[in-house]
Amino acid sequence: MPDRIVIDPVTRIEGHAKISIFLGDDGAATAARFHVTEFRGFEKMYEGRPFWEMPAITARVCGICPVSHLTASAKAGDQILAVRVPPAAVKLRRFANWAQVLQSHALSFFHLSSPDLLLGMDADPAKRNIFGLIADNPDLARAGIRLRQFGQRIIAALGGQKVHPAWVVPGGVRHALPDEDKEWVRERLPEAKQTTLAAIGLFKGLLDKFRDEAEVFGKFPSLHLGLVGPDGTWETYDGNMRFAAADGKTVAEVDPARYKEFIAERAESWSYIKSTYCKPLGPDAGMYRVGPLARLNVCDRMGTPQADRELVEFRARGREATNASFLFHLARLIEILASAERIEGMLDDPDLQSADIRAEAGVNNPEGVGCCEAPRGILFHHYHVTGDGLIREANLLIATAQNNLAMNRTVTQIARRYVTGKDVPEGILNRLEAGIRAFDPCLSCSTHAAGQMPLRVELVGPDGEVVGELRRG
Amino acid sequence: MTAVTLTIDGKLVTARADETILQAARANGIPIPTLCHVDGLSAHGGCRLCLVEAGPGGRLQPACVIKVAEGQDVRTDTAKLREYRKLILELLFAEGNHVCAVCVANGNCELQDAAAAAGMDHLTLDYTHPRREVDLSHDRFGVDHNRCILCTRCVRACDELEGAHTWDMSGRGANSKVITDLNQPWGESATCTSCGKCFMACPTGAIFRKGATVAEMDHGRAKLDFLITARGRKQWNV
Numbered sequence: 001m002p003d004r005i006v007i008d009p010v011t012r013i014e015g016h017a018k019i020s021i022f023l024g025d026d027g028a029a030t031a032a033r034f035h036v037t038e039f040r041g042f043e044k045m046y047e048g049r050p051f052w053e054m055p056a057i058t059a060r061v062c063g064i065c066p067v068s069h070l071t072a073s074a075k076a077g078d079q080i081l082a083v084r085v086p087p088a089a090v091k092l093r094r095f096a097n098w099a100q101v102l103q104s105h106a107l108s109f110f111h112l113s114s115p116d117l118l119l120g121m122d123a124d125p126a127k128r129n130i131f132g133l134i135a136d137n138p139d140l141a142r143a144g145i146r147l148r149q150f151g152q153r154i155i156a157a158l159g160g161q162k163v164h165p166a167w168v169v170p171g172g173v174r175h176a177l178p179d180e181d182k183e184w185v186r187e188r189l190p191e192a193k194q195t196t197l198a199a200i201g202l203f204k205g206l207l208d209k210f211r212d213e214a215e216v217f218g219k220f221p222s223l224h225l226g227l228v229g230p231d232g233t234w235e236t237y238d239g240n241m242r243f244a245a246a247d248g249k250t251v252a253e254v255d256p257a258r259y260k261e262f263i264a265e266r267a268e269s270w271s272y273i274k275s276t277y278c279k280p281l282g283p284d285a286g287m288y289r290v291g292p293l294a295r296l297n298v299c300d301r302m303g304t305p306q307a308d309r310e311l312v313e314f315r316a317r318g319r320e321a322t323n324a325s326f327l328f329h330l331a332r333l334i335e336i337l338a339s340a341e342r343i344e345g346m347l348d349d350p351d352l353q354s355a356d357i358r359a360e361a362g363v364n365n366p367e368g369v370g371c372c373e374a375p376r377g378i379l380f381h382h383y384h385v386t387g388d389g390l391i392r393e394a395n396l397l398i399a400t401a402q403n404n405l406a407m408n409r410t411v412t413q414i415a416r417r418y419v420t421g422k423d424v425p426e427g428i429l430n431r432l433e434a435g436i437r438a439f440d441p442c443l444s445c446s447t448h449a450a451g452q453m454p455l456r457v458e459l460v461g462p463d464g465e466v467v468g469e470l471r472r473g
Numbered sequence: 474m475t476a477v478t479l480t481i482d483g484k485l486v487t488a489r490a491d492e493t494i495l496q497a498a499r500a501n502g503i504p505i506p507t508l509c510h511v512d513g514l515s516a517h518g519g520c521r522l523c524l525v526e527a528g529p530g531g532r533l534q535p536a537c538v539i540k541v542a543e544g545q546d547v548r549t550d551t552a553k554l555r556e557y558r559k560l561i562l563e564l565l566f567a568e569g570n571h572v573c574a575v576c577v578a579n580g581n582c583e584l585q586d587a588a589a590a591a592g593m594d595h596l597t598l599d600y601t602h603p604r605r606e607v608d609l610s611h612d613r614f615g616v617d618h619n620r621c622i623l624c625t626r627c628v629r630a631c632d633e634l635e636g637a638h639t640w641d642m643s644g645r646g647a648n649s650k651v652i653t654d655l656n657q658p659w660g661e662s663a664t665c666t667s668c669g670k671c672f673m674a675c676p677t678g679a680i681f682r683k684g685a686t687v688a689e690m691d692h693g694r695a696k697l698d699f700l701i702t703a704r705g706r707k708q709w710n711v
Contacts (some may be wrong), residue, residue: 050609056687057575164574166687174689360684388609388660389683 004460007199015443075370077170100344103151172428218410578678610660
């Protein structure tokens with residue numbers, strides 16, 4: 001009898017999700033779905049609140065990437081104030097967002113995904129986690145944790161706390177970088193870069209071992225979307241949004257304020273997360289990916305020497321290879337390197353200690369779109385306000401929702417490759433999860449969903465009946 | 474002025490006969506928590522946080538309005554009082570929408586401080602989640618009724634210090650709210666002088682400086698105390 005396998009909850013991701021695998025009459029997987037089972041509803045909560053409070057409230061969407069939400073929200077606020085943010089504040093915001101990208105990527109690679117990569121997809125699930133990694137390779141685990149600490153400490157130095165710092169505000173930022181923290185950053189920079197380079201070397205060395213996974217963990221042509229600077233350089237704070245085709249050619253490059261013309265959102269009855277696609281191309285041809293892999297596929301260059309060397313090598317793998325979602329991991333590590341280099345390049349800029357960091361004004365514009373790159377991909381906050389500055393309507397477009405179509409295609413690809421019947425070995429279930437982990441989804445961000453992480457896999461027969469269920473967490 | 478002698482928490486103290494229990498206690502270094510009380514403004518007796526056990530049978534009385542009496546035996550810190558104060562704070566939290574984590578007054582809020590001091594770390598009551606408004610029509614300040622505890626400090630500061638009497642109360646019971654002029658948007662008030670004394674007097678983030686983000690607001694309360702002393706005693710202590 002045909003079946004459905006359910007993996008619930010999906011582990012080592014941020015948020016709650018499950019995977020359903022649909023089996024045909026022959027017992028082989030025909031399709032799979034990635035369901036997000038949590039609902040947050042932040043957009044509704046914002047209504048009626050002063051937009052000045054929004055950055056701090058929106059930061060609560062996510063404890064991993066609060067700085068990105070703060071930044072996108074404050075940028076929407078900048079537009080409502082209709083001010084030009086002081087150049088020193090722009091630099092400080094950039095500085096914080098690089099630290100954000102660095103620490104979040106370090107979390108994804110070292111804490112969440114490296115147990116699969118280093119201990120093996122089929123390793124004992126009881127040990128296939130950060131604690132198993134600590135037991136197996138304490139030096140690497142420590143280096144990864146310290147790398148994340150490096151980014152978190154920068155965020156705390158600027159915002160007063162690591163998680164939810166209410167530091168980026170409409171019009172600018174609240175404080176400059178204290179001198180003593182600047183020196184701490186200088187001291188720790190070489191170690192951060194060294195750890196990153198070592199991880200890049202390690203991952204490249206593992207690619208042979210995971211050749212099979214790299215082929216089926218979401219390897220398909222799609223569009224890629226990310227911010228680029230005016231000259232096409234990798235960008236996390238400002239610039240244009242660029243859609244690139246699977247072959248790397250630019251399809252469209254526009255001001256992010258026009259995102260609604262280019263991005264359509266679609267709700268599914270089986271998931272709390274919305275799916276987005278490139279509007280002019282429709283839901284099939286318009287499927288796109290965001291995040292580290294996409295940013296490396298859309299940019300012309302990284303803009304820093306070591307990261308550029310890595311980008312050249314990354315691109316040398318061929319465009320087919322750089323459409324493999326398994327390479328999200330490598331792209332993530334290259335972005336850590338780029339972020340560390342950017343932090344190093346700006347560290348001695350006197351503007352980081354400037355007192356001119358906040359422009360104040362009233363409500364001069366009824367609407368604002370704020371856009372930046374969160375670690376997981378491009379992020380939009382779009383607000384409409386009353387004449388007094390109360391939020392009338394808010395729309396958040398989160399990276400993970402933008403990867404949703406690609407994540408669903410990824411689990412389908414993995415299921416079709418490995419699932420041949422109702423009895424699925426644990427290591428195969430883990431590959432389904434690992435395929436999702438490559439995207440580093442943040443479900444609490446994308447569904448306005450709370451709580452712990454854990455995977456459920458459901459096996460569904462052609463008649464829709466659930467015939468098998470595997471739980472973990 | 475006649476002096477009276479009374480006992481507060483077992484300590485023999487002397488006070489002027491026209492003083493309240495609260496004044497006598499504080500003058501003798503005995504703390505009693507308050508929320509609606511501001512030294513120098515008229516007593517309101519609304520929040521009941523300053524309840525003490527006074528007189529025969531340990532009757533519960535608000536220390537901010539009850540005068541001292543000869544031979545009075547006052548207790549300010551009993552298990553019963555601690556329990557009632559915690560409950561009072563729970564009621565205040567349950568009847569409004571107080572979300573410290575995203576409040577402009579986080580870290581600078583007397584309600585938050587009182588809850589922390591009383592050990593009120595969660596509610597045993599259900600939140601009522603009332604639908605209340607935010608008024609940002611004033612040029613400099615906003616009022617968020619979600620965070621208002623109806624202590625009337627703004628009303629008294631505006632009336633007794635500034636003399637404008639822009640603020641007052643409207644409604645009854647759960648529908649009570651502070652209003653400006655004839656319940657019109659603050660920005661349209663003909664009487665408001667924009668002096669900011671209501672903002673300084675507010676114990677929570679209910680009256681806030683526009684443009685402030687989370688945990689950013691300083692009420693500038695010291696300035697209010699300076700004004701009260703200057704006007705009341707003709708002393709300009711800076």
